[in-house]
Amino acid sequence: MDTTAKIDYKNIFYPPGGILLWIIIYLELVTFGIALVFMGLNARAEPELFHESRLLLNTAYGTINTVFLLSSGWCMAQSVHFLKLGNFSKSKLFLRLTILGGMLFLALKAVEYADKIEAGLTMGFNAFFGYYWMLTLFHVIHVVVGIIILLVLGRTLSKKPQTLKIADYESGAAFWHMCDLIWLLLFPIIYLLF
Amino acid sequence: MERTFNITWLVLIGLTLLSAVFANLDFTYVATIILGLSFLKFIGVAFFFMELKKANAFWKVLLVAFLTLLLVVVWAV
Numbered sequence: 001m002d003t004t005a006k007i008d009y010k011n012i013f014y015p016p017g018g019i020l021l022w023i024i025i026y027l028e029l030v031t032f033g034i035a036l037v038f039m040g041l042n043a044r045a046e047p048e049l050f051h052e053s054r055l056l057l058n059t060a061y062g063t064i065n066t067v068f069l070l071s072s073g074w075c076m077a078q079s080v081h082f083l084k085l086g087n088f089s090k091s092k093l094f095l096r097l098t099i100l101g102g103m104l105f106l107a108l109k110a111v112e113y114a115d116k117i118e119a120g121l122t123m124g125f126n127a128f129f130g131y132y133w134m135l136t137l138f139h140v141i142h143v144v145v146g147i148i149i150l151l152v153l154g155r156t157l158s159k160k161p162q163t164l165k166i167a168d169y170e171s172g173a174a175f176w177h178m179c180d181l182i183w184l185l186l187f188p189i190i191y192l193l194f
Numbered sequence: 195m196e197r198t199f200n201i202t203w204l205v206l207i208g209l210t211l212l213s214a215v216f217a218n219l220d221f222t223y224v225a226t227i228i229l230g231l232s233f234l235k236f237i238g239v240a241f242f243f244m245e246l247k248k249a250n251a252f253w254k255v256l257l258v259a260f261l262t263l264l265l266v267v268v269w270a271v
Contacts, residue, residue, distance in 0.1 A: 009245070009248040009249050010248070010249070010250055011250065012250040012252050012253075015246065015250065016244060016245040016246065016248060016249060017244065022253060026256065026257075029260060030260070036264070036268055037264070037268060037271065040267070040268045040271040041271050043271075044271050059214055059217060059218075060214075063210060063211070063213075066210045067210060070203065070206045070207060070235075071203065071207075073239055074200075074202070074203040074243065077199045077244075077245075078196065078199055081195050081196065081199070173244075174244055177239055177240075177243050177244045180239045180243070181236060181239055181240060184232060184235050184236045184239065185232065185236070185264070187213075187232075188213055188228045188231070189268060191217070192213060192214070192217035193225055193228055193268075
């Protein structure tokens with residue numbers, strides 16, 4: 001792998017992570033954004049229901065999960081950085097920590113979902129929980145896909161690092177960071193705002 | 195670069211904890227503050243972890259414009 005190859009990020013067609021990935025990121029953000037606006041509109045019609053339902057969520061779970069994802073994002077940024085320096089062992093270490101952060105996020109989310117199901121707060125309970133389940137599950141699917149992408153990148157980094165292109169690695173990293181960005185919109189609006 | 199990532203991570207964790215604290219307070223501007231902190235965290239991840247700060251101005255303006263519009267609309271409704 002040529003770790004000295006420089007990408008001209010100032011060129012409009014080469015944002016870090018690649019133009020296709022950034023188009024996907026904007027489409028995803030707009031999709032989640034529209035759903036959040038509709039959630040806000042529903043909350044305006046039934047403010048008490050949304051407030052009381054929001055209080056049934058565990059803010060601590062949401063906060064800890066935010067810390068997991070942000071820490072995972074920090075590890076991913078470090079992994080890309082060390083790959084660019086040609087330090088494969090450190091890059092691999094940080095990639096594994098990134099995946100661990102994602103796994104911890106999913107584990108805590110599973111605990112949270114189990115609590116909600118046990119309490120009968122399922123998708124059909126009310127409008128708030130309809131949005132809660134739809135948006136957070138859609139995000140969880142992204143996290144699972146992100147972990148699979150990182151596992152594939154990790155396998156290539158371990159077995160054939162010379163075939164790994166920095167642009168591909170940056171694309172995988174950008175997808176992972178996108179999961180952070182989506183969560184940074186969902187967490188305050190669903191768990192804290194209403 | 196590593197230092198930048200470390201500082202960004204610390205700031206993001208601090209802002210997350212601050213959001214959780216404000217969410218438990220009851221005063222007029224709580225929603226505005228929570229959305230403002232969310233704006234800062236989003237920009238921190240995009241510009242520093244994703245290195246969007248190195249990208250063409252088009253991508254930066256597009257992201258900031260989208261985020262501002264979304265948070266203002268959510269705040270207004």
